[in-house]
Amino acid sequence: MDEFLTISEASRLIASRKLSPVELTQHCLARIRSLDSVLHSFIRLTEERAMSDARAAEARIMAGSARGKLDGIPIGHKDIYCTAGIATTAHSKQLQDYIPSEDATTVRKLAEAGTVLLGKLATHEFAFGGPSFDLPWPPARNPWNPDHFTSGSSSGTGAAVAAGLILGGTGSDTGGSIRGPAALCGIAGIKPTYGLCSRAGILPLSFSLDHAGPLAWTVEDCAILLQAMAGPDPADPASSGRSAPDYASALNGGVKGMRIGVVRHFHETDNKVSEGTQKGIDGAIDVLRGLGAEVREVKLPSLADYSACGFLILVTEAFALHERWLQTSLEKYGELLRDRMALGGLISGVDYVQAVRRRRELCATTAAAMKEIDVLLTASQPTEAPRIDAVPKWAILEKPGFTIPFNVTGQPAMSVCSGFGAGGLPVSIQLIGKPFEEATVFRAAHAYEQATEWRKQRPAMAKLGERSAA
Amino acid sequence: MPNTTLEDFKALVRRAGLTLTDAQLAEIYSAWGHVEGMLARIRTPMLPREAEPSHTFKPEYF
Numbered sequence: 001m002d003e004f005l006t007i008s009e010a011s012r013l014i015a016s017r018k019l020s021p022v023e024l025t026q027h028c029l030a031r032i033r034s035l036d037s038v039l040h041s042f043i044r045l046t047e048e049r050a051m052s053d054a055r056a057a058e059a060r061i062m063a064g065s066a067r068g069k070l071d072g073i074p075i076g077h078k079d080i081y082c083t084a085g086i087a088t089t090a091h092s093k094q095l096q097d098y099i100p101s102e103d104a105t106t107v108r109k110l111a112e113a114g115t116v117l118l119g120k121l122a123t124h125e126f127a128f129g130g131p132s133f134d135l136p137w138p139p140a141r142n143p144w145n146p147d148h149f150t151s152g153s154s155s156g157t158g159a160a161v162a163a164g165l166i167l168g169g170t171g172s173d174t175g176g177s178i179r180g181p182a183a184l185c186g187i188a189g190i191k192p193t194y195g196l197c198s199r200a201g202i203l204p205l206s207f208s209l210d211h212a213g214p215l216a217w218t219v220e221d222c223a224i225l226l227q228a229m230a231g232p233d234p235a236d237p238a239s240s241g242r243s244a245p246d247y248a249s250a251l252n253g254g255v256k257g258m259r260i261g262v263v264r265h266f267h268e269t270d271n272k273v274s275e276g277t278q279k280g281i282d283g284a285i286d287v288l289r290g291l292g293a294e295v296r297e298v299k300l301p302s303l304a305d306y307s308a309c310g311f312l313i314l315v316t317e318a319f320a321l322h323e324r325w326l327q328t329s330l331e332k333y334g335e336l337l338r339d340r341m342a343l344g345g346l347i348s349g350v351d352y353v354q355a356v357r358r359r360r361e362l363c364a365t366t367a368a369a370m371k372e373i374d375v376l377l378t379a380s381q382p383t384e385a386p387r388i389d390a391v392p393k394w395a396i397l398e399k400p401g402f403t404i405p406f407n408v409t410g411q412p413a414m415s416v417c418s419g420f421g422a423g424g425l426p427v428s429i430q431l432i433g434k435p436f437e438e439a440t441v442f443r444a445a446h447a448y449e450q451a452t453e454w455r456k457q458r459p460a461m462a463k464l465g466e467r468s469a470a
Numbered sequence: 471m472p473n474t475t476l477e478d479f480k481a482l483v484r485r486a487g488l489t490l491t492d493a494q495l496a497e498i499y500s501a502w503g504h505v506e507g508m509l510a511r512i513r514t515p516m517l518p519r520e521a522e523p524s525h526t527f528k529p530e531y532f
Binding site: 304330339345351354356358359361 | 479482483486487488489490494497498500501502504505507508509511512513517521522523524525
């Protein structure tokens with residue numbers, strides 16, 4: 001077996017009975033044992049459950065009743081996804097002993113698709129604070145260089161996928177928590193349209209900005225995972241009621257004639273990116289144009305306008321959720337979460353309403369700017385990953401982020417690796433579609449990914465085969 | 471530096487029901503200027519009277 005397999009590759013091997021889900025699961029568990037003492041991507045391994053899931057998948061496959069592309073595929077869930085009978089901690093002392101009685105809807109759907117649950121993955125505390133060093137578990141580390149940050153909050157998923165410990169996993173994204181780790185860990189991650197994936201059973205951070213979605217090594221793998229996760233759910237009041245179209249059939253449509261709008265002022269003026277990130281963006285534009293896309297420039301409101309609106313909504317909704325604990329057991333939070341979330345309690349009701357009024361205006365302005373555009377392109381993160389001990393506490397306030405605009409508007413947005421920066425760590429682009437146009441985002445991202453070489457490189461520390469051969 | 475005085479800021483913290491040490495309060499106060507900038511930004515330019523919030527609800531959900 002190859003040391004690194006994508007979901008798509010493993011699925012083909014399993015379907016043709018050249019690879020056993022049990023063998024694949026054992027392979028992942030062995031990798032976790034070798035690497036996770038450094039990466040800290042897992043909070044909890046569910047080895048017994050994984051082997052039971054794998055044996056069940058193998059039995060189905062041998063009986064000719066496989067459930068599809070995800071049958072027998074090892075994954076992990078961010079530890080804010082509730083898992084029946086398995087602790088779900090939000091990486092916080094507040095919920096250290098919490099064992100849900102039911103699965104989140106997306107957990108159930110992925111289990112029904114045949115996935116193998118390897119365990120629960122590190123997150124920033126309640127998907128907001130981080131990187132924190134004062135919690136019951138250490139923060140996840142970046143496999144490209146463990147002294148560096150993974151971004152967050154789906155930090156464990158980003159690290160575990162990049163290192164080949166899992167083939168894919170779940171994340172949540174309230175201001176960029178799927179796209180950030182995907183960017184800094186050099187993988188793919190999509191925040192789908194608000195309401196496409198159920199949030200039921202996922203510990204909330206901010207009701208109107210929370211999105212569930214997948215992270216994986218490739219765009220195609222994200223499409224496979226999203227296919228299983230998406231769809232209507234009466235248990236989620238924000239559920240759109242829409243079913244997901246067949247993403248796989250749209251994947252290879254190419255970008256000929258696709259209208260791509262580059263939001264140049266986001267990454268060149270509003271928050272100027274590093275040279276390596278800019279090179280990645282320019283290279284992606286050249287590749288997409290070379291594949292037949294029509295590239296033009298698009299002007300949106302400033303990044304700071306979206307960030308202000310998004311941040312104020314986020315912290316106010318988050319404070320409302322955590323109010324009781326913040327007032328009665330403040331000491332159980334880590335410093336970063338406590339201080340960031342406290343700000344939400346100081347914002348008035350009028351401030352919040354002004355923010356949600358501005359939000360509607362920003363959505364309308366963005367939609368108008370995209371009338372003649374299929375996909376937007378900008379940065380996902382400003383630089384490659386900084387050192388994990390050098391992330392300023394108030395970084396989220398000091399410069400406007402590239403990802404939160406599309407939590408404000410609810411559009412689908414995806415991070416894709418676009419090369420490597422001066423320090424040898426990944427850089428990325430972000431592709432954004434119109435609401436419920438995930439298939440178009442996948443099509444553009446897949447075409448770009450297929451035309452570049454970035455998927456051939458894995459972090460050096462993760463190449464156990466080479467290390468043992470040496 | 472925030473426009474809100476430290477005394478007024480302490481009143482906001484009390485209204486939120488938070489019990490903070492002096493060090494915690496100082497740390498959060500140091501970031502408050504950024505939030506004030508955001509609060510001003512969402513009000514600029516002023517929205518027209520008819521601008522609705524994004525979550526104005528639809529009664530068929532009930």
